[in-house]
Amino acid sequence: MILGTKPQLGPGESNSEKRRLRYMGYIAFCGIVGGIGGFATGFFDQGDGSLLTGDWELLRLPPALALVIAALMLAGFLVLPLYGFRLVDDYQREQSLVGYTGGFLGVMAGFPVWAALHAGAFAPAPNAFGIFAIGFVSMCVSYLYSRWRL
Amino acid sequence: MRNRLKILRAERDWSQAELAGRLDVSRQAVNAIETGKHDPSLPLAFRIARLFDLRIEDIFDDGEPA
Numbered sequence: 001m002i003l004g005t006k007p008q009l010g011p012g013e014s015n016s017e018k019r020r021l022r023y024m025g026y027i028a029f030c031g032i033v034g035g036i037g038g039f040a041t042g043f044f045d046q047g048d049g050s051l052l053t054g055d056w057e058l059l060r061l062p063p064a065l066a067l068v069i070a071a072l073m074l075a076g077f078l079v080l081p082l083y084g085f086r087l088v089d090d091y092q093r094e095q096s097l098v099g100y101t102g103g104f105l106g107v108m109a110g111f112p113v114w115a116a117l118h119a120g121a122f123a124p125a126p127n128a129f130g131i132f133a134i135g136f137v138s139m140c141v142s143y144l145y146s147r148w149r150l
Numbered sequence: 151m152r153n154r155l156k157i158l159r160a161e162r163d164w165s166q167a168e169l170a171g172r173l174d175v176s177r178q179a180v181n182a183i184e185t186g187k188h189d190p191s192l193p194l195a196f197r198i199a200r201l202f203d204l205r206i207e208d209i210f211d212d213g214e215p216a
Contacts (some may be wrong), residue, residue, distance in 0.1 A: 012164065012171030019176065090191045091179035150187060 026087055030080050037072040040065060056128075095146040102142020103135045110134035152211045156184045158202050173197055 009017060047060030061069065085093060111131055117123040159169050159180075166184070170177040175194065182188035190198065199206045 010164070010168045010171075012168035012173075015171030015174065016167040016177055017171075019171070019174075023176075089175040089179050090194060091182050091188050092176055094188070150182070 098146035099143030103139025106138025
């Protein structure tokens with residue numbers, strides 16, 4: 001290839017490139033939505049609460065911003081994943097479903113296990129963010145496993 | 151399930167990306183089918199057969215006698 005010139009793409013390769021760029025754009029947009037939501041939550045939090053320690057009563061956000069963040073979270077965790085299913089093919093959809101299944105099973109198993117450990121004084125009381133984090137991490141690990149094995 | 155996708159693709163001198171684009175799937179999907187890690191859905195199997203102007207059973211073999 002001569003420096004500065006692009007190789008001629010066949011019609012199929014051209015379609016593949018468009019598909020890849022569309023998917024990368026989708027991933028980037030998801031990252032931006034998540035990043036804005038996370039940054040705004042942390043930067044504008046006016047209270048002394050923490051998602052990690054479970055003192056929810058001390059969390060404070062301006063009401064308008066809270067609505068914006070709620071909308072972003074709804075988009076990031078519901079609308080965009082559903083839209084993503086329309087972008088991908090059967091193979092990628094299978095990998096996504098393995099990821100989502102892993103997240104679901106992480107929550108279903110994680111809460112009772114955590115509750116039992118708390119009852120036995122092995123762990124602090126379960127909290128919503130902890131359960132969410134278990135589900136999220138389980139989903140990510142399951143998805144990466146499916147990308148590796150399937 | 152065994153298949154002849156890689157051979158058919160090589161006969162036409164197509165890259166995986168070229169075949170993927172013609173089938174409207176990801177390159178990863180073509181690679182997974184070629185290596186036997188993933189079986190295509192029936193609609194995709196039909197698309198593959200039409201693209202190569204062959205019957206599905208001429209491309210895919212489940213190892214069972216006809």
